[in-house]
Amino acid sequence: MKVKTLTVGMVGSGGDGVVASGEMVLGAVAQEGLYALSTKSFGAQIRGGESSMRVRIATEPVEHTGSGLDYLIVLNWSDYHKFCGELNVKPEGVILYEADPKVAIEPVPEGLKARAVVPVEMQKLADQSGAKRAKNVLTLGILSGLANINHDTFKKSIEKKFGRKGDDVLGINLKAFQAGFELAKSLREDAWPELQYDKAKPKMLVDGNWAIAAAAVAAGVEVFSGYPITPSTEVMQWLTTHLPKFGGRLLQAEDEIAAMGIVCGASFAGAKAMTTTSGPGMSLKSELIGMATMAELPCVIVNVQRGGPSTGVPTKGEQSDLYQALFSAHGDAPRPVLAAYDVVNAIDMVFEAFNIAETYQTPTILLSDGFLAQGKQVCDLPDLSNKKRFPVAHRKTPTDAELKEGYKRFKKTADHISPMAKLGTEGGSYLASGITHDEVGKPVGDAKIHHDMNIKRIEKLAPLRKRDDLVLVMGDKDAKDAVITWGYSVGAVKQAVQDLRDEGKKIKLIVPLLIAPLPTEAFNKALKGIEKLAVVELNYQGQMANYLRMELDLPKTFKVNRSGGCVWQPAEVVMRLKESLFA
Structure with a gap:
């Protein structure tokens, strides 16, 4: 049966290579010029545990991972039970499961609803190929044969991954792939779905975290500081490699509080600054975000949401940090909050976040989540050098006249946005603190000034409405x-x-x-x-x-x-x- 969209899933134990297989599928799909979207799930264990991958492939841009799987490959039924709510198979779908008695521990569950439930001795086939640990590559061959995705493109993906490990390792994996491919061709029936497509120009394969990091560089970020936390860490990893190439600086802080402090300090010094975290880290950063509001320091905070509260479900996404983004501050401390919904939109929202932060001199929060951050998307990426689509804003700075007449960092203006001098500007020194202050920055306890400054900080955001x-x-x-x-x-x-x-x-x-x-x-x-x-x-x-x-x-x-x-x-x-x- 020819189809224009196909959804496949795989589940197994840590070490089975389920996620790696899914990513090689995505790589092949990208080279074929198709579109795709994936989500991956794994346990919170540091090592081992269960993992699954779900990939939707189509001839048109993909915005969701579908309502059911066309094909599901089960390497371990005990792991399937941990993800069965995420790996639902269509009534006309097909399940292939590990049936080698040496590794198949659990029996097939009762009540599975699918067109066909097919036993396959995958481990035995992998052993016959000479690669006991190449079962995941065998499954690539199965998926290539079932889905009708170009056999040679998959082989090139395998060559790219294993070629540097030597001819013997590469040969074993190619043999395992071929065994899986030939098995799929022998199994498939006319009623089973297969993709119908014409090869097109290759697409980009990227996940949400990488997209956010790349967009931040294009938007002009100069300083990044963060602390590793699932599921946001890949932003910092990408920037560690690439930000210095563009003249930026990155500092991994000793904790979440220090990371936010570094961002505040960098912004005070005149740099575009950014941090990323997840819910627990946002809790720790909250006091310094409030200080950034009071001191009117532009900065971007990306919260890659995960299941909470507390440690919660660190490896899976949720949309439960909205209250935290909106209200996690004492006093009247509003801050702009944006939300991204896919990879391309995340790029747009990063530019918006930086432009809002710089224009309105305010901490700005961008909400992502674990699904977007760590799931991968094959798509057409926009040209980040297109200044019409991606304009870059900069903070208002004082004129020479304003500096000479006596610089007022928090000067009352018609739009409530004051000129912000870069650190080291002659005549532009000022005190930036978390205490209520007057126009110059001098600490005060006057109730009217406190009220007037609240008006200033809140009303400057009014144009955003x-x-x-x-x-x-x-x-x-x-x-x-x-x-x-x-x-x-x-x-x-x-x-x-x-x-x-x-x-x-x-x-x-x-x-x-x-x-x-x-x-x-x-x-x-x-x-x-x-x-x-x-x-x-x-x-x-x-x-x-x-x-x-x-x-x-x-x-x-x-x-x-x-x-x-x-x-x-x-x-x-x-x-x-x-x-x-x-x-």
Whole structure:
């Protein structure tokens, strides 16, 4: 059966090479000019444990990982049970499982719903190839044969990975691949799905963390400081290699607090500065983020959200840090908050974050999550040198006249944004602290000055409420029902909305890219005439729905939410919307 999109999954134990196999699939897909999106899951163990990979491949850009698998390869049933909620197979899908009695410990579970459940002695085939540890390469051959992805392209990917290990190692792996490929051709039936496509120009393969790091360099970041924490560490790893090439500096701090302190200091000195972290790290950074608000220090903080609270589910994503991003500060300390929903959008949002931070002299938070950060996407990447699409803003600096007449760092201006002198500027020295201060920066305890400075820091962000371009609106303009979603949930919800429209339902989709300050004019316009609303998100409390109630006069609203740990699937969202919005 010829198809334009195909979703495959694999599950096994640590050391089985499941994630490596999935990434080689993505590499081959990219070379064929196809599009793809993947998510990977693994246990929180430092070594070993279970792992799985889910890859959706298509001839058109991919925005979600589908509602069910066409093919699932199970190397270990005990590991499958830990991921079965994420590896659901379509009724017409096919499962191939390890049946070699030397390694197949558990029996096949009862109640599996699939077109075919096929035993394969994979370990035996790998042994016959002379490579006991090449079972994952054998599965590549199986996937190539089943999915109809170019056999030679896979072989080139294997040659690239194993070629430097010598001819013997490369030969063994190619033999294992060929064995898997020939097995797949002997097994497949006409009713089993296979991709129909024409080879096209190769695409880029990148994950969210790398995209964020590369975009930060293009946006002009000069100083990065961070501390390793899952699932954000790859941003720092990428910048460790590449930022110095562009004249930037990176410092791995001794902890999250120190990293935020370094960022504040770099910003005070005049540099564009950035840090990344996840929920626990954000908790530790909160006091210094508040200081950056008070001292009006531009900086970017990327929070790659994971399941919480506390250590939570460190290897899986969730959208449960919205309250933390919005409210984790004492006093009146608003800060802009943005959210990215895929790799390309993450690049756009990094530029927005830096431009907002520099223009409005404020710490700015960008929300990503573990699914986006560590899942890989094969896509067409934009040209980062395109200054029309990616303009680069810089902070306001004092004029010579302002320096000569007596520099006021926190000078009251019509737009509430004061000139910020670079460290070392003659006549531009000032005190930057977390204490209430006057226009010069001198500490004061005067209630009126305290109030006036609150006005300054809050009202300077008011123009952001008019950023209609940071609210996406799709679907039927005359709909009476609407859905709001954000972050990584966008792809699956967008498909669910389209599926409902295909059924004849009129529905509108609203996606905020800028969450705070909320662009209220754009929201009120989008919600005009809407009678019922559903807010879809991956957290237990319905944090976005509750926040919107604070900001807007909403129509009848349904929370369509659950805890994270696995992504939304379009069919799941459709079901939940039918149970709420269309009940």
